Amino acid sequence: MKLKSILISLISFGAAAVPIPAHAGPDALPDLVMADAIAEWESITRGNDIVDYARNFLGRPYRRGSKGPKAFDCSGFTSYVFRNFDLHLGASSRDQYRQGIQVKKEDLQPGDLLFFSGSRKSGTVGHVGIVSEVNPDGSVNFIHAACKGGIRFDRYPDGGYYSSRYIGARRVH
Numbered sequence: 001m002k003l004k005s006i007l008i009s010l011i012s013f014g015a016a017a018v019p020i021p022a023h024a025g026p027d028a029l030p031d032l033v034m035a036d037a038i039a040e041w042e043s044i045t046r047g048n049d050i051v052d053y054a055r056n057f058l059g060r061p062y063r064r065g066s067k068g069p070k071a072f073d074c075s076g077f078t079s080y081v082f083r084n085f086d087l088h089l090g091a092s093s094r095d096q097y098r099q100g101i102q103v104k105k106e107d108l109q110p111g112d113l114l115f116f117s118g119s120r121k122s123g124t125v126g127h128v129g130i131v132s133e134v135n136p137d138g139s140v141n142f143i144h145a146a147c148k149g150g151i152r153f154d155r156y157p158d159g160g161y162y163s164s165r166y167i168g169a170r171r172v173h
Contacts, residue, residue, distance in 0.1 A: 043109065043111075043171070043173065044109055044110065046085070046111060046173045047109050047110035047111025047112065047131070047173055048110050048111070049085070049111075050081060050082065050085060050110070050111040050130065050173060051110045051111060051130060051131075051132045051133075051143065053081055053084055053085075054077075054081045054130055054132070054143050054151075055132075055143070057069065057072070057077065057080075057081075057151045058143075058151050058152065058153075059150060059151060059152075060072060060145075060150050060151045061150040062145050062146060062147050062148075062149070062150045062151075067079060067080060068080035071150075072145040072150070072151060073145055074093055074127050074128050074129065074144055074145045074146075075089070075090070075091065075092050075093045075095075075096060075128055076145070077144065077145040077151060078093075078096060078113060078128050078129075078130060078144075079091065079096075081130065082172065082173070085173065087172055087173060089172065093115060093125050093126060093127055093128040094124065094125045094126075096113060096115075096128055096170070096172075097113075097115050097125045097128070097167070097168070097170060099170060099172050100113070100170040100171050100172030100173075101170065101171050102168060102169070102170060103168075103169040103170060103171045104169075105138070105169065106138065108131050108134055108140050108169055109131065109134060109171075110130075110131055110132055110133060110134070111130065111131065111171070111173045112130070112131040112169050112170065112171050113128055113129070113130060113131075113169060113170045113171075113172065114128065114129045114130070114131060114140070114142050114144075114156060114166070114169050115127070115128050115166075115167045115168050115169065115170070116128075116129075116162060116165040116166055116167055117165045117167055118165075119147075123167075125167055127144070127165070128144065129142040129143060129144030129154070130142055130143050130144065131169070132153060139155055139156065139157060140155070140156050141153050141154070141155050142154060142155075142156060
């Protein structure tokens, strides 16, 4: 159902945002819109596959510096999960924040990386998680390696801890 609405949105509204090459004829527009719809669908599908794989590690303990599979820190978890899809992330959450493309909050989708400042609210990247679900109200659920609870799901915005530490999001898949 979600894919159908994305395709309809892209076809209905995306046409105005798609740059048409000067040499393209009038019949090129549907092909360009369809190509964008297919790329969006592939990205969502890959993101869902990433999340499904990440779920296999729910409950594994947090351990600073651990890269899995028995225990993880936050960047070790994201690196381990993405490596399963031949996507190689940097060793730290700070390094991972420099990869991929920036994503606005309203454009988040499963598989995107969420970045937060560390426990001291320093304003620099210190934590990373993977978007698992985008909710109708615009909030997202994410899976991550939390100091308390290990691999688990949380919600952003949460009106507290994560809301006050959000830095940004990136898409690397």
